[in-house]
Amino acid sequence: GINAEYGYQRRVRASLYSSHHSWLTEKKNSEISRNILQKLLDRDTTDPLSVFFLTSPSTKSDVNKFSTELGQIYASNSGVMVIEYQSLKEQLHDSTYTSVIVPDFTKLSWQEAGRFMEYCDNDNAPCNDRLYVFIAEGPCSPDHPDRSVEEVLVARWRNEVEVETIEALAARVSAVSVCANDGGDESGETQGS
16 A cells, blocks of 8 residues: 555665765766656556666776666566677567666667667557666766767767667667766756656
């Protein structure tokens, strides 16, 4: 009932707020918590939630650990899938996984990365009950993390596909964008959610 739901919300908030990372500001942590809680309360009728972390080499390991924590919090009793590069398509169709973590998004081929156009589609996603966490190394502007994600993805695939298509992918995979570099992200800007 309501008391169980409230208790669950408190556990989610406590887990996220107990994470101390120099690059994760209180404002951004609050935004991630709010989006995950909103998604947890209305799993089946909302869109998939995507969080994109741009890292530096010095923060990548910490971001990977934090992403796993997010995935476990969201997945609760179901599975957390860390994408391996083989059999990507078969893994994404496995609906037993409610958290999908892609640790090196820009290492995927365009064909593999492009599949997330469908999976992170707000209107027609095959699995609405999903949290996607994408991670890539790249420069990030704390004032415009969403634009930084777009620039990193365009730089990676601009020789393979039209820029407009890559920009559409960037919008879908980065509902919440986080600069996870040594300087942190002070803006808290997102594209949606």
